[in-house]
Amino acid sequence: MLTRLFSDPSLLPDVQKYSGWAEDSDGESSKVKDEDQDTQDDMEGSELIGDSRTQSEHGGDDDEDDGVEEEDDGEDTEGDRPKKRGPKKRKMTQARIERSRMRRVKANARERTRMHDLNSALDNLRKVVPCYSKTQKLSKIETLRLAKNYIWALSEILRSGKRPDLVAYVQTLCKGLSQPTTNLVAGCLQLNSRNFLTEQQCQDGGRYASGSFSMHSYPYQCARLSSPHCQPGSNSHPLRTHGYCSTYDSLYGGSGSPEYNSPEYEGPLSPPLCVNGNFSLKHQGSASPENEKGYHYSMHYSGLPGSRPTGAHNLVFGSSGSRSGIHSENVLPYHDMHLHHERAPVYDELNAFFHN
């Protein structure tokens, strides 16, 4: 439809009429100026980017413009409006109109590319924030907010050197987020945290679920906590069935994940630090090169003093910060998870820690 506008310059005045709002009473706004000059004759001369104030209009090197005088469009005689000041417009010849249109086409293409790049970067950002869902993408603004909160939370962890409480961590992450996004994030984190729950905790999971995230309604908790994936012996991954994944899908992606295998995918960017246990959920057999890279990427955070190259969890954060019976042990940014063959011991240790 806008292409229709573009292809039909006669429709552009309507667009400019709407865009040329005049809130400024002083008339200094460029858009107000546009409106002041919006006579039909002006439109013939300034359609597309043919406005007289554009630099291209002042070049004076246009062959077709040579000898073409400006025109006042009869505006001087229009009512009691003051004479138009400033540079006068040049008559738009067919060649100039065509050139303007071509410039506009190129500019539009560049703008599209620019926005696509921006969206690409945003997609990458989505993959590294603690909640990543292929089925329910975070909006742009929510992605930025969550990323900001995430950075802030990590900074606090680094600054304090203490292991944060899970609830506080979630609260920090969800600060300023909309309710649906809050639910989504809480759901992601809770789902992953749940992987550390014992069977008993799972069965009476309402205590954990409602207690941990009581500040927000969480519509998934009951269904998920009672889902078959939570049953003893269940080997299926709960995240897949719900479409949520904080980092699991982006890291390990499911073998057939088209997104993960997409050529656009620039590598495992999911955060090695997150409040979930998805590192431990990695199955041993899927050590694809991408996954390997993912583990290596996770090492980025594992080099702090005290971290060991073994699967043993370091105790940088001590053991405080447990609320509602659940430790935020999975908030362990400095866990050494970089060797996938060590993941099973890591999982065991984490589990053991949670069962304390």
Added chain:
DNA sequence: TAGGCCATCTGGTCCT
């Protein structure tokens, strides 16, 4: 159907 989100077009401004 209203509102949120998004892609696109567009013109203005600044910079090289």
Added chain:
DNA sequence: AGGACCAGATGGCCTA
């Protein structure tokens, strides 16, 4: 002059 960046406008799509 041309490109990058920005913000406003617009219409489409989706969901509650």
